[in-house]
Amino acid sequence: MQIRKPTYAQKIVVIFLLSLITLSSPVYANESQLPEAPIFIDGQAITTKYIMRNGHLLVPAIFLKHTGTYVDWNEQYRSVVFRVNNTMFALPVGKNYSDDFVNGLWQRSALPTETLEFNGEPFVPLVSVARKLGMGVRYDPVLNRTFITSTITIKSNTIMKANTDVKLVALTFDDGPESHYTPQILDILKAKGVPATFFVMGKQIEAFPDQMKRMVNEGHGIANHTWNHPNLRRVWTAKVRDEILSTQMQMEKVVGRKPDLFRPPFGAITKADVAVLNELGLRNIMWSVDTLDWSGLSGDEILKIVERDITPGGIILQHNFQSHERLLDGTIEALPKIIDELRARGYKFVTVQTLLANN
Numbered sequence: 001m002q003i004r005k006p007t008y009a010q011k012i013v014v015i016f017l018l019s020l021i022t023l024s025s026p027v028y029a030n031e032s033q034l035p036e037a038p039i040f041i042d043g044q045a046i047t048t049k050y051i052m053r054n055g056h057l058l059v060p061a062i063f064l065k066h067t068g069t070y071v072d073w074n075e076q077y078r079s080v081v082f083r084v085n086n087t088m089f090a091l092p093v094g095k096n097y098s099d100d101f102v103n104g105l106w107q108r109s110a111l112p113t114e115t116l117e118f119n120g121e122p123f124v125p126l127v128s129v130a131r132k133l134g135m136g137v138r139y140d141p142v143l144n145r146t147f148i149t150s151t152i153t154i155k156s157n158t159i160m161k162a163n164t165d166v167k168l169v170a171l172t173f174d175d176g177p178e179s180h181y182t183p184q185i186l187d188i189l190k191a192k193g194v195p196a197t198f199f200v201m202g203k204q205i206e207a208f209p210d211q212m213k214r215m216v217n218e219g220h221g222i223a224n225h226t227w228n229h230p231n232l233r234r235v236w237t238a239k240v241r242d243e244i245l246s247t248q249m250q251m252e253k254v255v256g257r258k259p260d261l262f263r264p265p266f267g268a269i270t271k272a273d274v275a276v277l278n279e280l281g282l283r284n285i286m287w288s289v290d291t292l293d294w295s296g297l298s299g300d301e302i303l304k305i306v307e308r309d310i311t312p313g314g315i316i317l318q319h320n321f322q323s324h325e326r327l328l329d330g331t332i333e334a335l336p337k338i339i340d341e342l343r344a345r346g347y348k349f350v351t352v353q354t355l356l357a358n359n
Contacts, residue, residue, distance in 0.1 A: 034118070039126075040147040041066050041271075051123050056113040058123035061091070062234060065272035068152035069133055070237040073122075080115065080122050084133055084152055091115040091124050098132065154275045161288035162313030162355045167347045169314045170355045171196040171338075172287065174225055174263065175321035177204050177211035182320045184332050186214055192339045196220050197352040198320070199263045199285075202227035202247035209254045216255045221351030223261035223285060224248060232264050232273045240276055261285050261352060285352055287317035291334070294319050299333025306338050310345075315352065 034049040039059070046066050051058045061080040065071050070083040079090040079099070089100040096114040100107050116123045130137050136149040162168065171189075176182045176198055189196055198215050200222055205212045215222060226232075226243040227250075235243070244262065252258045262282040264273065269284065277284055289309040291302045306316060316338070318331050339349065 038145070039063075040145055042148070042150050045145075050126075051116060051118060053116065054113050056125050057127065058113070058116055059126045061115075061122045061124045061129075062236065064124075064129060064133075065233070065237065065270040067130070067133065067135060067148065067150040068154050068271035068275055069150075070272055070275070072236045072238045080124060082129065082133065087133060089132060091122075091129070093117045093122050100132075150271070152271070154271055155278055157274060157277055157282075158269075158284045158286055159315075159356065160286045161311070161315050164313040164358075167312050167345070168350050168355055169310065169312075169316065169342060169347045170350055170352045171316050171318065171335075172199060172223075172263075172285075172352060173197075173318050173320040174199045175204070175229065175319050176200055177208040177215065178320065178322040179208060179211065180322045181328050181332065182208070182211045183214075185320055185335065186211075186218060186220075188332070188335050188339075189220070190218055192336065194339055194349040195351045195354075196349070197223055197261070199223045199225035199261075200247070200251070201225050201229055202243075202250040205247070205250045205254055212251075212254050216257065221259070221261075221353045222251060222255070222257060223259050223263060223352065224251070224282065225263050226265055229265045231266055231268045233268045233270050237272055237276065240273055241280070244276070244280060244282070259353070283356070285315065287315045289314050289316040291316065291318050291331070293328055293331040293334070294321075296325065296327040296330065298330045299337060302330050302334035303337050303341065306334075307341060310342065310347070312347075313355065315355070 034051060036047050036049050038045040038047045048059050048063045062071050064082060068084065072081045074081050074090060077090065077092060079092040081090045082088065089098045091098050093115050094117070096111050097108050098111055100109055111125060111128050113125050127137055130148055135151055138147045138149070140147065171194065173185060173196060177200060198220055200212065224244055224247050227246045228243060230243060232240050248258045260282050262277055263285050267286055274284060288311065289306055291305050293302050319328055321328070
């Protein structure tokens with residue numbers, strides 16, 4: 001009998017699975033819970049759920065967005081579609097093959113294991129998909145870790161603060177407009193003569209167009225914060241694009257503006273999402289001061305965070321969503337104090353657009 005030697009991909013899988021055993025002790029409760037382990041992509045550790053089937057490691061298909069790959073779902077064929085540069089292929093759920101788009105034609109090729117669906121989420125064989133995308137997979141026995149080199153170059157467009165020594169600062173508010181906190185914030189800003197930047201949601205603009213118009217009419221900056229506030233790391237690429245473009249359209253409809261600033265909900269974003277922003281000409285605006293106001297902190301607690309963390313060119317994160325728990329009462333209490341304190345320190349308040357004008 002002839003014994004076949006294991007392929008390189010099979011060796012990688014075996015080594016990786018052995019490393020997972022040392023990382024965690026998976027316990028399945030009727031498979032309702034899945035174990036997790038870190039996988040390094042371009043040097044960054046990203047924790048993911050995984051399934052082991054027939055000696056192969058499967059991860060959520062959407063996890064591959066972290067490599068910079070566009071990942072989408074085709075409902076008609078119940079397939080996960082991967083696309084990067086000139087490479088595109090689809091993995092149908094329940095099948096052990098891929099359909100590869102080559103020279104304008106679809107060609108079928110075998111996979112060592114099938115794509116699975118678990119609780120409505122497709123899981124794909126990690127090593128097979130990574131290699132089909134032209135990526136390197138390496139296990140380091142000293143570090144006991146597995147590394148994926150994506151080979152995908154995507155220009156970073158993330159901005160935490162402005163690169164300046166001038167005492168400029170931008171106040172930003174996420175998740176509005178709405179009818180409770182937004183008018184109070186606008187009243188304070190108007191009384192103090194201070195501009196701010198509002199990262200708005202499309203569905204909130206649709207629900208509260210008058211508040212949106214007031215923001216613009218009173219000289220504040222606006223920016224895109226998606227339509228529904230999803231965690232982009234868990235959203236198909238086509239849906240990410242739709243969340244952004246629908247909000248751009250709603251802003252243009254209500255106030256005639258389409259800003260080039262975007263902030264991802266929860267600050268959560270993947271390499272593939274950054275690529276989408278680059279395609280759409282949007283800058284990814286994060287923050288250098290997180291007030292944690294969403295957690296219900298008091299005004300004095302919020303003020304202390306700002307006093308501790310502020311630096312020239314800083315971007316301060318606050319919110320203006322409405323909740324039954326009145327979590328943002330501290331935001332209203334803190335806002336005039338923040339303005340007075342930072343002005344006393346010599347800071348000037350500007351919109352994010354102005355802050356970045358010469359960045």
